[in-house]
Amino acid sequence: METEIELKFFVSPEFSNQLLRVIAEAKILQQSSRILGNTYFDTPDQILRQHDIGLRIRRFDDVFVQTLKTAGRVVAGLHQRPEYNAETNGTDPDLFLHPADAWPESVNVALVQQQLNPLFSTDFERQQWLIAMPDGSQIEVAFDQGEVSTNGKTDSICEVELELKSGQTDALFTLARELCAEGGMRLGNLSKAARGYRLAAGYDGDEVKALPFVAVNGQESIETVFVNTLEHALAHWHYHEQIYVECQDQEALHQISQALALIRQALVVFGGLIPRRASALLRQELHWLEGELDWLEEAASITHLLAEKGQVLKKLNMRKSLQKQLQIRFAALPEKDDILRLLTSARYCGLLLDLSRWILSRGWQPFLDDKARIKLAGSIKPFADGVLSRSWDELLDVFPSQRVLNRIDYFDQQPRLLRNLMSGTCFAELYDEDKRAAFRMPWLDLLRGIEDLRQLESVRTLVEQYDDDDRKQLEKWLSRKEESLIHAMDQTRQMGVELIPYWP
Template sequence: MDTEIELKFLVSPDVGSRLPTLLQSYQVLQQDQQHLANTYFDTAELALRQMDAGLRIRSQNGEMEQTIKLAGSQVGGLHQRPEYNVPLTVHTPDLSLFPAQIWPESVDPARIQQVLQPLFSTDFQRRRWLLVIEGTEIELALDEGEVQAGERREPIHELELELVKGDASQLFELAEVLLKEGGLRLGAVSKAKRGYQLAGLSPSPRLRMLEPLALHPQYACEQTMVALLHKGLGHWQHHEEGWLADSSLEWLVQLREGVSLVHQTLLLFGELVSHRVNSGWIDDLLWLQQQLSWLDRAQMLAHLTADKGHYLRRLDCQKTLLSQLMAQQALLPDEAQLRALFYSPRYGRLMLGLTHWLYRQDWRAGLAPAQTAQLAAPVAELARQRLNDSWHILRHSALGKPELNGAQYIQQKGKLRRNLMVGLCFSELYPEVERIAFRMPWLDILRGIEDLDMLSPLLDLSEDLDEQDGAELDEWLARKQRFLLEALEQSRAQALLLQPYWC
């Protein structure tokens, strides 16, 4: 058995022409080019897929080999999976050739063998370099070809960095050098998963809301922190893949939720972890949040222009407003700019830095004994402290004042979002009924603030209308704002009377 440790990148087509020049500064032990044809097998019921295993036969230079990859771990673009390889003489998989102990007790490989069938294939050229960097051997492989399932095809442009032997940190350092050249994006989806999706045997990415993490009060602080970071990163990458396939705004909004969870988790546990390591990627995390700050505006404009401006239907100047709002939409980042962001060196450095930090568990570096003890302590007490701190900040913000105007409510939107994210991080530690009773009014307030802010793009447009239309818009806006403010004030008065569920 071998355990792969590799970084996977999806790359732009021009990367292949740039790689040879870039690699001239490295010691190359071996360089070759291969044509690899792979057929993937499973049962009609996807018995192997259900145990997170992948079975393929690879044909290369007239020789065949069957490989099974078992369930492993994946963080960012780092993949670690145990695999078993066995030579074959015929193009038919034989599960009996694999060690018997690899199969779970509930799995009968003989039964699976009887109903195996080919599902999809990959066919690509692999250009391969075996590098030596300070005694560490790394195989760099550039794959270019296609995934095929029946008549359906998808291109393959991937770069894999696999640790052959030595220090895994060299894998990340090489990856960072490559990322500086641009055109690379850490990939969370394997060729096999793409093949299952292309064959219609695995669902394409679906939009999903950020849900609470299952927790227990006795979970250690470190265990909780790591689980929250993995959840945030997984949510982020899932919706990155979804946007690249669909490019609708909702994917980006959920991607931002994943980024926010990662950031909030670092803030919640930051006092317990080491800061001696290089954490430049944290600056990149703040940069990314700034790069996505236009999403609120995009959501407002999308709502106002939906269904040909249906929201504005009672206004005589609807068509004029719709035209102006659509002109504002045209100024927002477009699909090409966003794709460039996801393939940019700084975005890649952020993903790689976070992945490396999680892989090496760098938060432990040089910890004092007191910090180590805090990390090992049950998370319940820390959760109570953080929820109290967040609640104190909220109560002493403008949201705790006797009365607010519209502008003041909108200014508190970010603070309320952060407060609710803290609650989401620890919510499963507390009884559901009490938790929901406390959170729902504040979620309603956040939705009310967002509805109020939805009117912001219209506030300056009355100056561009004639006197009659401008007066009509101003009156309409004032009526909408008055209604929303009354509802917000009532909800806030009730929410401030609630007793915190964590006390």
């Protein structure tokens, strides 16, 4: 068995020129070009896929190699999977070529063997270079161009893969950083096999999902939960990046923003044990990306106001004029092509690479003293109780029941409320589900209320463009909407502050 460690990138055919320029400056140990044909197999009910297992037979130069890949780990394009290879005499798979301990206990290998059928194929040309890195590591660089095909359907392949053959994982990130210096690369979380399964199933893409709670249990250490939280957010981010690339769903960008918020909050929550200087450069780049996406709130507001031919504005005399002005504002916001360029930019790719490297190498460890290391090894539950208690005290301080809040007050405290809810996302699974849900519900409602209140700001900025009568009508309309929302939000806030916390 070998553990395959590689970085995958989606690129365009034109990227080959950029790739060759970087490789020309490297120390090349070997170089080759091959036409590779691969057939992937599974049972009718896809038992292998259910266990995150891939089975293929690869053909090259009249040699047939059967490969079994079992469940592994993917962190923003870095794939780590156990791999078993065996030469075979033909195109029919033989599962017994691989060791018995390669299979999960729940898999009946003999039964699976009887039911195997070819599912899809991948055929591509692979240009390949074995590179010697300055630290002594050896990395195989592959540039693949071809297609995935099944039942008359095809999907193009154009990818770069960096596989660590020997040495340190850090060398992969060093070379990847050099390759992405001019942009044009996007970290890939979908393998060729995953794309083949999707094509075979007629599956167009994934659905946008709300950010789920981090999986955590009371036996884990503080550091383990910190790592799991970052990987959880990164997986959510990368999942929705792929959705946006495929169908340009703006809600997918909103979920990327949610993932960024969780990463930023994790750095704050665990910041008492991990010095800020350990993540200074990452926080700087995360802040940059948040700035690149800060238009999303306005876009959502305008989309809401213009929905169903502007029904929200239907009672206003200047409705058509407002619609036109809002459409102009919307047209000035970043377009799909702008976002796609961002997602393949050198800075964006570099941020994902640096974040992945930081997580995998435990980049904070050199900044810790012995006392901090001991604390990080401690149990998560007391730590979580303390974090949530402090966060709750802060929330009570800014949202006291007796205080009268206007729209600006609510806007000012929106980031604090979001951070509080994100802290809960980190540790939610440690606590009783019903108590937790009941406690979080009014605060989630309050956050949605603030978001609804912000939707009016796109109209508020246009008030001064109108003459007296129209301006007065618009101001009165805004005032009624604002009063109604704030009244509901005040009631929700009152409910929230009276609840008993779900943590000890």
